[in-house]
Structures are given as structure tokens and as C-alpha cells.
Amino acid sequence: SGEKGTRRLTILGSTGSIGTNTLDVVERLGGRDRFQIAALTGNGNIPLLAEQARRVGAELAVTADEHRYGELKDALAGSGIEVAAGRSGLTEAAERDAGWLMAAIVGNAGLAPTLAAARRGADIALANKECLVSAGSLFIEAVSKGGGRLLPVDSEHNAIFQVLENDQRHAVERVVLTASGGPFRTKTLDEMRHVTADIARAHPNWSMGLKISIDSASMFNKALEMIEARHLFRLRPDQIEVIVHPQSVVHSMVGYSDGSVLAQLGCPDMRTAIGYALSYPKRCELPIERLDFAKLARLDFEAPDETRFPALRLARRAMEAGGIQGAVLNGAKETALEAFIKGRIGFLAMAEIVEKVMDLLSDLPAAVTMDDVFAADKKARQTAAGLI
Ligand code: NAD
Ligand code: MG
Structure with missing residues (x-):
């Protein structure tokens, strides 16, 4: 931790939906009086990243897009905020000393930097589910070796985390x-x-x-x-x-x-899960809309x-x-999703492509190291691209 009473935080993917909600929670819970932002990272939205970094007084701002380095540097001129870009910049952000890190990059691009933070023992607030889908037990192992906590932010997993007592796990x-x-x-x-x-x-x-x-x-x-x-x-x-x-x-x-x-x-407001991950094991006060059960009247469920x-x-x-099929599913899915967004394939083709890639790569051996995970992800993307 930094100065007396302040906690050092980093937000990977601060310009996204989870990232902006995280900054909102941080500001509501005391902002600069309670928190020192070690690093913020974004990708294409340089004006927002620069505005955030100035507003919260971040030490380091990183764009994942190395071609945007100059733009970010110009946007932060005179602020005293350090600037970095590209993959090495993301690693630098993740490795910078901060006890709590929000992993909110979208997709498998978040795996390497989140892993770097896990290895140095930061508490990881995990929105980036792809870390666990692709790397599974290897990621869990890296967190536990590093010695930090894994705090689920995905609303479903945060809900389970909230109601799961450690001594009742059995x-x-x-x-x-x-x-x-x-x-x-x-x-x-x-x-x-x-x-x-x-x-x-x-x-x-x-x-x-x-x-x-x-x-x-x-x-x-x-x-x-x-x-x-x-x-x-x-x-x-x-x-x-x-x-x-x-x-x-x-x-x-x-x-x-x-x-x-x-x-x-x-x-449904992600700030509940984010606030829980930031305050754990305590709870914080947030201006989330309260449930009105009479107005709600009913809850529906269907298979x-x-x-x-x-x-x-x-x-x-x-x-x-088991094995590496999570990485295969996710790599194929991300490629198919991008093709759908670009209008190159139809909505239903996404699942068809993922299934075909899983058929074709069903013999890939289980991952022993992280490199195996990255290799399987790449192979799944190439195979999916070939089918598109
Ligand atoms: P988003 O698209 O709004 O934001 C993504 C962030 O990642 C942005 O800061 C963007 O600049 C950055 N980014 C994009 N591509 C990148 C790349 N190649 N390298 C580095 N950074 C990159 O996404 P989101 O909705 O905030 O979701 C972030 C993660 O949280 C995802 O893994 C998502 O599944 C998970 N999640 C989100 C929500 C939600 O309510 N939005 C809920 C649960 C889980
Ligand atoms: Mg969810």
C-alpha cells in the first residue's frame, strides 16, 4: 500500500463497461482520498483513457494499441503521468505494485497481463472470464502460488462467492x-x-x-x-x-x-459485484437501485x-x-464472434464453427504450461478462420 490509509489499485480495461463501472465505484468509495491508481489500461479510446488517467491521478496509462502511443503521449502531455503501449505496456501495468487489480480486458487478450499480476501476488478482481475458460487450473494455480486472492466479478460467480461459506464447501x-x-x-x-x-x-x-x-x-x-x-x-x-x-x-x-x-x-448493476470485490471481506455502501419485491411481484424460471x-x-x-478444450472453445468462439460482428457469417454459424473446431482439435494434449494454452488458442483461431 502507498501513503497511510490509501490502497493501490490497477484497472486493466478501464475504458470498457466494467472498467468505467469500477472507476465509478472507486470514486464513490472515496476516490483519491482512499485509493492511489497505479495504472489504467485501454485500447482504442485514447481520449477516454487520458481523461480517466488525469481525473484519478494515475501513475501510468497504457494503450494496448502500440500505434496509438504518440496519441496517448500527446493527450497526457504536462500531466506527469507515465505512458506505455502494446503488450509490454500491458505487462508493465500488471506488474506495477498494486495490491488489487481489476482484470476487465475483453477476451483472451486479458490472459497474459492478468497472469502477470496473479504471479506477483495481487488480489485479482476477475471480470475477464476468458482467463479461466482458456487456462483453467493453470490460472488458478498461478493465483494460489502468487498468494493473492481471486475475487469473482462476473455477477453469477460473485453471487456464488457471496453465499459460499468456506467451511461449507464440502x-x-x-x-x-x-x-x-x-x-x-x-x-x-x-x-x-x-x-x-x-x-x-x-x-x-x-x-x-x-x-x-x-x-x-x-x-x-x-x-x-x-x-x-x-x-x-x-x-x-x-x-x-x-x-x-x-x-x-x-x-x-x-x-x-x-x-x-x-x-x-x-x-442488475455490475457495481454491486465490483464493490464486493473491492471491499471484501467487508461490504460497502453503494447507490444501487434497491429491489422492490411488491413491484417485482414474481420471478420466473425456465429450462x-x-x-x-x-x-x-x-x-x-x-x-x-477437459484438457485444453476450454481454450479451443474460447479461441474458436472469439474468431467466430468477430466474423459475425463484421457481417461475414450468420448468428447460428458461430456455434457451428465452434463445434467443428472442437471436432477437429479434439486430440490436442492437455496443457502443461501456459505456452500450451496460448498455442491451443492460436490453433483454434486459425482453424476457425479457415472454416469462415
Ligand atoms: P468492453 O468491450 O466494454 O471493454 C473492454 C476493455 O478491454 C476496454 O477497456 C478495451 O479498451 C480493452 N481492450 C479491448 N481489446 C483489447 C486488447 N486486444 N488488448 C487489451 N485491451 C483491450 O468489455 P466489458 O463488457 O467491460 O467486458 C470486460 C470483461 O468483463 C470481459 O471478459 C467480459 O466477459 C467480462 N464481464 C463483463 C460484464 C459486463 O457487465 N460488461 C459482466 C461480466 C463479465
Ligand atoms: Mg455473467
């Missing part, structure tokens, strides 16, 4: 991940076939980044979250259930061996449809195969 029978069902919950396969990225990105309950919003529509987001839950809470695949809950009020549940089910509820949303089936397949 009695956990199952976790139930809730899914809103996304914008296509009631659509037929034929209706989904022709949707565009603009239609797919409109999430009914949560306001999120573009990619995770589309992943919610295809339920690939829930697929990633199943694999994430497996590693975070050390579960067998058959202990992970998904239930569609259109109101997104119950954020997830834990079922115990005595038949009890514990749930965490709240209005997910794996025919219309094959991503869920693919997640089970990846978990059962």
Missing part, C-alpha cells in the same frame, strides 16, 4: 447459474438465423460491452460461465446447472447437501433450450473432455 451439491436468456429467449431458430450484430447486442437487462452482449444472445456467455464456475469453485461438470431467469434478479444459487438453496439477489442455444451443450462437452 457440502456443496450444485451451483445454479441464472441466465437472462438474452434478446432471443423466445425466438425460433429460423428467426435467429438472420439477425444482425446490432439486433443481437441489445440485452434486455444488463448494459455491457459489445462482445459479451452478443455472447449473451447466443448463450456463449453462459457457456463460458459454466467453465468459469467449474474452475473457480472446483466443481464437477455435473454439479453445474443453468436456469433461464428473465428478470436477472437472482444472480445465481448454491445448493447444499441438506436441500438448502442459497441465492444472492439484487438489481434452457440446448437445441436453440447449442453453446451450452458445447460447454458441457469442453468440460467433460
